[in-house]
Each structure stands twice: as C-alpha cells, then as structure tokens.
Amino acid sequence: MATSLSRVVGRGQDTVAAWRDVDALDVLVERTEQVELLERLVSGLADRNSAAVVVRGRPGTGRSELLRRAGELARAHGVRVISAAGSPEESSLRYGVVSQLLGALRPVGCPLWTHPMWTDPSRDAELLPMLCRDFLSVARKAPLLVVVDDAQWADAHSVRWLQAMARRLSDVPLMLLLSLTSGSAAEDAQLPSTVSAAVVPATHLIDLRPLSAAGVRQVLAAAHTGPVPEAFAAATAQITGGNAAVLHAVLRHFARAGLAPTAAQVPQVRASAVRAVGERVDRLLAGIPAGLVDLLRVLAVCGGHLDFELMLSLAGPRARSASGTLDLLARTGLVRLHGGNPELVDATTAARVLAGMSASDRAELYARAAQLAHRCASADEGLASLLLGARPIGEPWAVEVLRRAAAHSREHGQPHRAGELLARALREPLDPVVRAQLVVELAVAGTPSFPAAGDRRLGELISEPGGDELAPFRLRAADLLLARGEAELVRQHLARAVHTSETPALLALYWLAENSSPDDAGLTSPDLASVPPLPDRPTDPGQAGAAAWRLAARGQDRDRAGELARAALHAGDLTGAPLCPRVAASRALMLGDDRVEALAGLDQVLADANRLGATSVAALVLGLRASVGLRFGQLDEAERDLGEALRRVPLRDWHPRLAPGALAVAVLLHLRRGEPGQAERALAEFAAHQPDGAVQGAAWSYLLFARGRLRLAVGDASAALADLRECGRELLARGWTNPALLPWRSVAALAHHALGEQSAAARLLAEEQQLAAAWGAAGAVRVAELAAATVLGGPDRTRTPAVPRPDPATQLLVASRAAPGRQGEPEPATGPAPVRPLTEAENRIVQLAVRGYPNSRIAQELAVTRRTVEQHLTRVYHKLGIPGRHHLGPALRHTGGRAGEED
Known part of the structure; x- marks a missing residue:
C-alpha cells in the first residue's frame, strides 16, 4: 500500500562477537601477483639480475607491508637487506636517507663518516660517486636489497644518489625497492613532483589500488569466526573505501569492544574509520612545515572553489615562500587533483586539518576566502558554501548570494541545504524588511532541521514592531506557523498584534488558532482575553473562512457556514491571501457534504503552496485531500493523495502536532481495505518513535478515533471505548460537537453495545442523532442512523439514492458489529444513569x-x-x-x- 509506513528497527541485543587476532591477519589480500613478482626479482639476484622497483599507492594501501614482505623473501634467499624511510622532518636533511642506509653497512667509527666531503656542500660532485662506489662494493661481495619506504620524502641529495645507483645496476647484483605515495594515474601525470617522476627510472612499477568489495569480505571472513552479513560487509567496504589500514583499524576496534558484525553496528564502523583517518592526518600534520599546514587549511576551506595561485595567496607568506609547494602537497597523500587544482581527498581529512584552528580563526579564513571568491566572480554555489562557514560579511552581496543559492537548492529538492543557507543569511546585518523576507523564506523551506529556530523567528516577526511595510510578512508568518501546527504560539503573538494591526486576516488566524486549542489553553495575559470576536458578517475572505469553520466544527447553521466558506474561496483575487482560512473553508464544505467544492478549494490552496515552495503546507493539504477521499469512499484517490503527501514530507519530518492526522488517515485506509494487521503495524511503528508534543494538537483526536475504530474492529471493545471517549473529550474541549467531523459517539455506542452496555450506547446514539439532525448534512445523519439500526435493532429507513455514502470505515464497522443479542438475557435499562451529587x-x-x-x-x-x-x-x-x-x-x-x- 502506498501509505504503508516502514522503518528499520534493530532487533534485540547483538551477541558478543568472536574475533581472531587482527594484527596477525595477512594484510596483503589481493596482492598475490605483486608478492610473486618481488619473489622472482629477489631470487634473481643470485643470478646477478638487478632491478629497480617502485611501489606506488595511497596511504593505507599496504606499500610498507609489501616492502617488509620483500625483505623477508630476500633474507630467505640469502640476500642482504638494508632499509631506510623518508619523513617530512628529514626531507631537507642533506643525504638523510643515504645516511640511514650507510649506517647499516658501516660502523660509526668508519673513516667514511668523518670524511670532510660530508660537511662541504661544494664537494658533492666528489661525494656522490664515492658513496655509489661504497655501496656497489658491498653488492659485489653478496647480493644486496636496498629498501626505501616513503621515498617521496627523500631529500634532494639522496634522490640524486638513488638515481645514480639505478644507472649502475647492471654492474652488480643489486635491487632498489622504493615506495611512494601517489594518487590516480591522471593525478600522477599532472603533479610536477618526485611522485610522478617515480624518483628513479624503474624497471618494474607496482601500483597498489584499494581493496575491492570482495577483498574486504575476504578480510572480514578471516577476522571473524562466525558468518559476516553481506549488508555489513558492503557497508564496511563503502565506508573504508577499501583502504586496508583503515579496515584493520576498524577490525581492531570491533575486536577490543567485542562488537558483532551486524547492520546495527555500521555506525561504529563509520566512527572508527573516521578516527583512524584522523589519527593518520594528525601524525602527518605534526611533521610537515608550518607553511604547508597553512596551505592545507586553505584547501580544506576552499578547495575546488579557487585556483591554486589564489589559494596560495590566501594561505599567506609561509606557504608562498615554500619551494615546490605543489610538489610538497603531492607528497602528503592528503590531496587529489580536481580540474587541475589540488583539493583534500575527503571531508574527514578536511575536518581534521581544520580542527587545529580556533572557531574564530576558521570563520575568519572562510570570510577571507568568500571575499576573494566574490571578487573573482565565483559561482553562487561555491561562494555560498564558503559563506556558510564565514563570520558575518556585512555586505549586501553576501545575503543575495545566499538567497539565490537557497532558491536553487529548493528547486533541486535540497530543503536542508536551503534552510542552512537562509539561516546563515539571517546572521548578516539586515534591513527589517529583508530580515522579514528571509524569516518567511526559511519557514517556507520547511526543513526538519530548523523547526525550533524557524518557529521562534516566525513568532517574533508576528509581534515585531514596525510599519505597514512589515504587514504582509506578519500575515504570512502567522499563516505558515499555524499551518505547521503551532496554534498556541500563533495565539500568543497574535493576541498582541491584532490590537495594533489593520490587517483583518490576522484576526481570522487568531480565531483559527484559538479554535485549534482547548478553550482555556494558553490564556496567560490580558491581551489574550481582550481579542475582539469575529464579526457576524465578515467582509474579509480570511475572516469568512475562519467563521465558516467555527460554525461547521460546532455543527451550527450549515447554510450559513457554506455561504461563508464560499465567500472565503471565491473572493476574487486571492494572491497573497493566507492559506489557513481557505483550508478551513474547504473543511467546512467537506463537513457539509460538498465534496466537489471542498476538493476545489483544497486544490486552489495546494497550487498556491506549490507556487510558494511551501512543501510542508502542500503535504498537509494533500493529507486533507486524502481524508476527503476517505470520507466519500474514493479510496484510490485517498491512497494516492496520502502517498504523495508522505513522499513530499516523510511522516518522521511532519510537525509532531500534525503527524497523528496523517497517520490516522493511513490507519483508516488500511481498515477500509480490510488490512487491520497493516494498520496495527503502522500504529506500533509510530508509537515506537512518537515525537514529543504529538498528543497536544487537534490531530491527536483523529488518531484516537482511528485507533478506537481499529481496536473495535479487532474485538477489543474496552480499549476502543477508552480511545473514543478520550477523542470525544478532546473535541468537546475545543467546542467541536459536529458529528460530521468525527462520529465518535456512534462508534463508541457500538463499543458499548459490544460490551452489553445498552443504555450508555442509547444515550450516545440519541445525542449523535440530535446533533446530526441539527447540522443537517445527510452523511452525518446516515452514519448515526446506521449505528442506531445496529445497536437498537430498528429499521434502516433512511436509505435514498441522493444521500452521500457515509464514512466507509464506519459503514464497515457497523456491518461487522451487527450481531444478534444473546438469548435468555434481558436488555439493560435504557433510562438515564443515576446522578451523583455535586459539591x-x-x-x-x-x-x-x-x-x-x-x-x-x-x-x-x-x-x-x-x-x-x-x-x-x-x-x-x-x-x-x-x-x-x-x-x-x-x-x-x-x-x-x-x-x-x-x-
């Protein structure tokens, strides 16, 4: 069913998982070919076959582990192994990497260490050949493997030595094995660095890519003693990106915590992956030059929005003075190329890079970037992204950019983004009219991310002092706030505004809000008690709509209610007219059995809500259309309208005071379709995640009614009666007595009848018939008489072709409860119950x-x-x-x- 509500809910507690020793796992999964190649090359040294091998890959892809495995293989073949590692701290140390290698060959007291050429840069031309000869002499005596990890950080002198050694490989059984940080092949081709040059002319180039999804599953199967669900494996592969180091960090966390590999634990995968990436970034930042850190922060802020030269200027003098800055960036492994410009590899890395800055420094950097991007005429989307993180700019262009970007986001189905941009625009210094426009635009965006802030701003706008220029915005603010379900807030603010405003529709909205709450709720100030009543003969369309609803909800003067409703809906140009009074007028027509006119009125409001971009209001109107279809037996139309309402705004994102109404329609539709099990599941899912405040709105009465009818349909008359009596109490507290609104008395009478409480049933039915007759709508009269025919056993004398069909769910319940009384038992008395005295x-x-x-x-x-x-x-x-x-x-x-x- 289109209106079916579903939610993934965890089942029970995860069992403690059994994990193997993660650190003992083979980390070279999907590296079989590379290991076999290195073994062949190492074993070939015995036959005096030399080689130069470069292993490239992103950090975490297993470069260091592959080098370590090659060393083990070499020792197993009797090959001597010496190793070194480049690092940011030693990248400017003359012959730093060579010194590490030489230390493994020559003792500290060796004369080579004290040779004057070490301290005299002018004698490099002599030192370089001498170092080459020394290493070659060692290799001539026995095969030698020289391993340099993270060679991208090797100092320039050591790089020249490595290149010189590569040119002499044919003379001796010597193998050079280097690892480099690199990105994609396209990035390596563009970066003017030792990364793309591969440091040495390699005879063999090994590119390590992230693990495939199958590789991740293989690691998980090896790490866990039990089965690993496919959904968990797929999520882990996606979150870790196949990065072996991150994957193993996740597994270590799961093993230490005893967590099971289930769908419920996927958030733990994400958290531990973020932590692993962050720790690696922190270690790297601690060792690179300050100027490079400055540039990385600029990349985190505006990578992809500005050219590299502009980012360099923004990073400041320390970054500009660093030689080979782009080369240094490439060595970190934290950047990738986008459109020829570097940017950080992912959002986690960007967040970690910025974490070392204070909030004010970050906001200032974003502001400087936004101002530079504005001068360069950057596109709105990128500029708006920079403004989101910036301090207030204080210039009109900033607000204009944010508003344009917000409109674009709404048009492309991104209400959350639109809300963020508009909320940011409100932080700028603003003219009162512009501020009012923004507040209304934020409310129209209707995003669940900003309900409290949006409602507060709307309320403040309603009662904000100001001239006539703010009047249209006050009216729109009150209208949207009421449509959201915040009747009490509207009452509080309008009670003051109606005394100073000449906008008659504000009074209409006040009384609609008052009618949506119990008659004593919120009365806390003299202002609320002194609001003037609606005029007997309103000339304002909004007041006519409010008056029509008040009459209809109370079951008074159906002809007058219909006249007022039509005046509200057909008052000429309704451009800019508030939406809620027209919704109220349409509902009044619905209670009067005027289906066609009611739907036409709702369609008119729906078109205006769509034009305004008020998605939440449109969803509300679609839900009301569904209730009209349900009332008149148009079940397919009702289901289609409710499905569209929930597609536009999922039930979890409805205002807590409105969501029960949409759920009530879904429950009644399930009932009418003969699907009580579906209805019970929908209610259970809502109850498990019921939002705060759901019981405080008028829509709660509708849900009580729907739940009562469901309970009666499944045979729980006592629980049904409790719901229906509470529904009646809620409605009566608002003064809503019209049985056409909700025929709770008829259904409660059926519940009394099922419990053998015939006198109570008769009293309710008599009252309902009296109220239905006073209202005069044939549908309400028909429902009451159907119930009476079932409970009292009287003939159904009211069937005529001209009478509209009653509420189909009530009709279904009446038929299902029409059972003969038990023989041999007297009927209970039908007289009034004894009255207990009052104090x-x-x-x-x-x-x-x-x-x-x-x-x-x-x-x-x-x-x-x-x-x-x-x-x-x-x-x-x-x-x-x-x-x-x-x-x-x-x-x-x-x-x-x-x-x-x-x-």
Missing part, C-alpha cells in the same frame, strides 16, 4: 461553565487557579456520566438546574 464548589464552577465562561475566566471569578477549575470539571463529568462541557446544560436541565450537593 457547592463544583456547582459554582458548573453554573459559570454553562454560561459559556472559559476556564480562565471561571478561575478569575472564583479566585482559584485554572488547574483547580480543570480538576473540578473532570470530577463533574464523571459524576454526571457525560463526556464533556457541551453536555453540562442538558444534564443540569435533567436535574432541575442543580445536580444536588454532597454532605
């Missing part, structure tokens, strides 16, 4: 409540707290056996105006 305090509160006072006003009149009023009213409802405030009047009339007193 004097309860009577005082009830009298004020019946007069229409909200709880805050009652508290003020009686000098008590709102919480006290709420507690008393809850006890009164239980004593009188009624679901809420709306029933107080009839209950008091039944008892003669007072419900008695307790001693």
Whole structure:
C-alpha cells in the first residue's frame, strides 16, 4: 500500500562477537601477483639480475607491508637487506636517507663518516660517486636489497644518489625497492613532483589500488569466526573505501569492544574509520612545515572553489615562500587533483586539518576566502558554501548570494541545504524588511532541521514592531506557523498584534488558532482575553473562512457556514491571501457534504503552496485531500493523495502536532481495505518513535478515533471505548460537537453495545442523532442512523439514492458489529444513569461553565487557579456520566438546574 509506513528497527541485543587476532591477519589480500613478482626479482639476484622497483599507492594501501614482505623473501634467499624511510622532518636533511642506509653497512667509527666531503656542500660532485662506489662494493661481495619506504620524502641529495645507483645496476647484483605515495594515474601525470617522476627510472612499477568489495569480505571472513552479513560487509567496504589500514583499524576496534558484525553496528564502523583517518592526518600534520599546514587549511576551506595561485595567496607568506609547494602537497597523500587544482581527498581529512584552528580563526579564513571568491566572480554555489562557514560579511552581496543559492537548492529538492543557507543569511546585518523576507523564506523551506529556530523567528516577526511595510510578512508568518501546527504560539503573538494591526486576516488566524486549542489553553495575559470576536458578517475572505469553520466544527447553521466558506474561496483575487482560512473553508464544505467544492478549494490552496515552495503546507493539504477521499469512499484517490503527501514530507519530518492526522488517515485506509494487521503495524511503528508534543494538537483526536475504530474492529471493545471517549473529550474541549467531523459517539455506542452496555450506547446514539439532525448534512445523519439500526435493532429507513455514502470505515464497522443479542438475557435499562451529587464548589464552577465562561475566566471569578477549575470539571463529568462541557446544560436541565450537593 502506498501509505504503508516502514522503518528499520534493530532487533534485540547483538551477541558478543568472536574475533581472531587482527594484527596477525595477512594484510596483503589481493596482492598475490605483486608478492610473486618481488619473489622472482629477489631470487634473481643470485643470478646477478638487478632491478629497480617502485611501489606506488595511497596511504593505507599496504606499500610498507609489501616492502617488509620483500625483505623477508630476500633474507630467505640469502640476500642482504638494508632499509631506510623518508619523513617530512628529514626531507631537507642533506643525504638523510643515504645516511640511514650507510649506517647499516658501516660502523660509526668508519673513516667514511668523518670524511670532510660530508660537511662541504661544494664537494658533492666528489661525494656522490664515492658513496655509489661504497655501496656497489658491498653488492659485489653478496647480493644486496636496498629498501626505501616513503621515498617521496627523500631529500634532494639522496634522490640524486638513488638515481645514480639505478644507472649502475647492471654492474652488480643489486635491487632498489622504493615506495611512494601517489594518487590516480591522471593525478600522477599532472603533479610536477618526485611522485610522478617515480624518483628513479624503474624497471618494474607496482601500483597498489584499494581493496575491492570482495577483498574486504575476504578480510572480514578471516577476522571473524562466525558468518559476516553481506549488508555489513558492503557497508564496511563503502565506508573504508577499501583502504586496508583503515579496515584493520576498524577490525581492531570491533575486536577490543567485542562488537558483532551486524547492520546495527555500521555506525561504529563509520566512527572508527573516521578516527583512524584522523589519527593518520594528525601524525602527518605534526611533521610537515608550518607553511604547508597553512596551505592545507586553505584547501580544506576552499578547495575546488579557487585556483591554486589564489589559494596560495590566501594561505599567506609561509606557504608562498615554500619551494615546490605543489610538489610538497603531492607528497602528503592528503590531496587529489580536481580540474587541475589540488583539493583534500575527503571531508574527514578536511575536518581534521581544520580542527587545529580556533572557531574564530576558521570563520575568519572562510570570510577571507568568500571575499576573494566574490571578487573573482565565483559561482553562487561555491561562494555560498564558503559563506556558510564565514563570520558575518556585512555586505549586501553576501545575503543575495545566499538567497539565490537557497532558491536553487529548493528547486533541486535540497530543503536542508536551503534552510542552512537562509539561516546563515539571517546572521548578516539586515534591513527589517529583508530580515522579514528571509524569516518567511526559511519557514517556507520547511526543513526538519530548523523547526525550533524557524518557529521562534516566525513568532517574533508576528509581534515585531514596525510599519505597514512589515504587514504582509506578519500575515504570512502567522499563516505558515499555524499551518505547521503551532496554534498556541500563533495565539500568543497574535493576541498582541491584532490590537495594533489593520490587517483583518490576522484576526481570522487568531480565531483559527484559538479554535485549534482547548478553550482555556494558553490564556496567560490580558491581551489574550481582550481579542475582539469575529464579526457576524465578515467582509474579509480570511475572516469568512475562519467563521465558516467555527460554525461547521460546532455543527451550527450549515447554510450559513457554506455561504461563508464560499465567500472565503471565491473572493476574487486571492494572491497573497493566507492559506489557513481557505483550508478551513474547504473543511467546512467537506463537513457539509460538498465534496466537489471542498476538493476545489483544497486544490486552489495546494497550487498556491506549490507556487510558494511551501512543501510542508502542500503535504498537509494533500493529507486533507486524502481524508476527503476517505470520507466519500474514493479510496484510490485517498491512497494516492496520502502517498504523495508522505513522499513530499516523510511522516518522521511532519510537525509532531500534525503527524497523528496523517497517520490516522493511513490507519483508516488500511481498515477500509480490510488490512487491520497493516494498520496495527503502522500504529506500533509510530508509537515506537512518537515525537514529543504529538498528543497536544487537534490531530491527536483523529488518531484516537482511528485507533478506537481499529481496536473495535479487532474485538477489543474496552480499549476502543477508552480511545473514543478520550477523542470525544478532546473535541468537546475545543467546542467541536459536529458529528460530521468525527462520529465518535456512534462508534463508541457500538463499543458499548459490544460490551452489553445498552443504555450508555442509547444515550450516545440519541445525542449523535440530535446533533446530526441539527447540522443537517445527510452523511452525518446516515452514519448515526446506521449505528442506531445496529445497536437498537430498528429499521434502516433512511436509505435514498441522493444521500452521500457515509464514512466507509464506519459503514464497515457497523456491518461487522451487527450481531444478534444473546438469548435468555434481558436488555439493560435504557433510562438515564443515576446522578451523583455535586459539591457547592463544583456547582459554582458548573453554573459559570454553562454560561459559556472559559476556564480562565471561571478561575478569575472564583479566585482559584485554572488547574483547580480543570480538576473540578473532570470530577463533574464523571459524576454526571457525560463526556464533556457541551453536555453540562442538558444534564443540569435533567436535574432541575442543580445536580444536588454532597454532605
């Protein structure tokens, strides 16, 4: 089903894994051909066959291990092995690598070490041949393997010596084996360094590439005693990039921690891989020149956005003064070429390079890079990326670039990116109108990453002081905030704004927000109590829409509600008109069985939301369209609309107060399709990750209703009744009594009937029939009479072809619960339940409540707290056996105006 909700949830606890000794594993997986080549070359030394071999690869691809294996093979064949390693610290030390090699051949007291040519650079022409002769003389006596690891860091004098030795290989059984850091073949061809020149003219060149996915699986199988899931192996290969050193670091972490190789532990793979890369970068940064570190930081900030010469200028004098800077960069193994310019190899390396800077220094570097890129007319996307990390620039172009880039991101389905860019633009010094525009644009982006910040800014904009130039933005801010589900926040800010604004639609939004919350919620200041009511005959379309909904939700004057709704939807030019009043008008028409007009109104709002780019509002409207389809039996249309709503905004990203409404439609669709198991799974998945605040919105009533109907359908009448009574309490607290909205009384009556509580069922049905008749919509009347026919056994006398189909799920439940009563048992009494007496305090509160006072006003009149009023009213409802405030009047009339007193 298109509306099915799914989520990958971990099952149980991972068992402690059994890992072998990771350090004892063969690290030369997928290196068989290279090892065999080196063995042939080493064994050939006995036949006086010399060679020069260069092993190239990225750090972590096994270069050093391959050199170590070659040394073992050489010793096994009786070949003498001497070795050295280049390092950044010794890259400028004259004959540094040669000195390491010579130390393995000649004791410290050897006259060669004290020869004056060592300390006299002018005598290099004499020293170089002498060193060559000394090594060649050793090789003539016995085959010799000379190993130099990380030769890219060899000093220039040692490089010349290596090249000279390579030219003399034919004379003696000597093998030179060097390793170099390098990248792709294309990069090596472009870099003007010893890396691309391979240091020496090699007779054999070995390029080591990262492990394949199959190679990673082979290592995992060797490391773990049990089976390794394919999903874990694939994720590990992707995260490590086949880098053998990183892979082994991950395995060591898993072995130490006793973690099992399961999908649930993939985040641990990512964390340990990042840690391994970071540690390697830290070691390298500690040994390279300060100027090179400066340049690497510039690359981390703007690699790919600026030419190399511009990055050099940005890096400062220490980087510019370094000779062969591009050559030095290539030696680090931290860079790759992109469009001919160097950039860091990955985001983890970039983050580690920048970690050594303070936050203010980083922000300053980003700002300088952005200003330089702006002067060079860089593209918006790259420039915006630099501005994201920069301190406020204080120039208009920065805001313009960020807004253009945000619009581009929205158009290409990147709302998170758009939100980041707009939030960054708001940090710049701004004109009030521009700031208001940005706040609205950020809200329209509707990204889950910025709900709290976006809502706060919208609220501040609503009540922000200013002239008429801010009025359109205040209206849009209140409209978007209400559409997001933040009714209370809208009420708080609009209660002040409506007194100073001449925008009539703001009053409409206030009363829509007030109607979306319990009548006493949030009343904490005189401002909220002094908001003027909606006019009896509103001329503003927004006020007409709000008034239509208030009448429809309360089941009052269907003709007038329809007239007002049509006025809201057909008021001429609605360009710039708020969306929420038109949604309210469409819902009012839906309750009046005007399906075609309701859908037309929602389509109009959907088109405007799409035009504005308000994805979250569009998803909400699509969800409402789905509820219209469900109500009138258009199940395919409902399923399609809900599927599109959840495609645009996944349920996890809906506002917590709106998500229950979308889920309710999904549950009811599953029920109508005869899929109670699917409905139960959807509810269980939501409950496992239920967001904070989900129970606080009006949509929670819809979910209670859907869950109650599901529980009744699967035979749990007691649980169903609890949900349905709570649904009724929530609706009545808002003053929403119209059974066309949610026929909770009819379904609760079915639950009472299933439990054998016939009198309670009869009371609810009588009330529902009375309210449905007062509203006058044929659909609501039909639902009530269908339920009555099932519970009371009366004839179904209301079927006519002109009556719209009732809610299909209710129809299904009525049919499923239509079972004959048990024989031999009397029907329970149908008279009113006995009334428990009320205390004097309860009577005082009830009298004020019946007069229409909200709880805050009652508290003020009686000098008590709102919480006290709420507690008393809850006890009164239980004593009188009624679901809420709306029933107080009839209950008091039944008892003669007072419900008695307790001693």
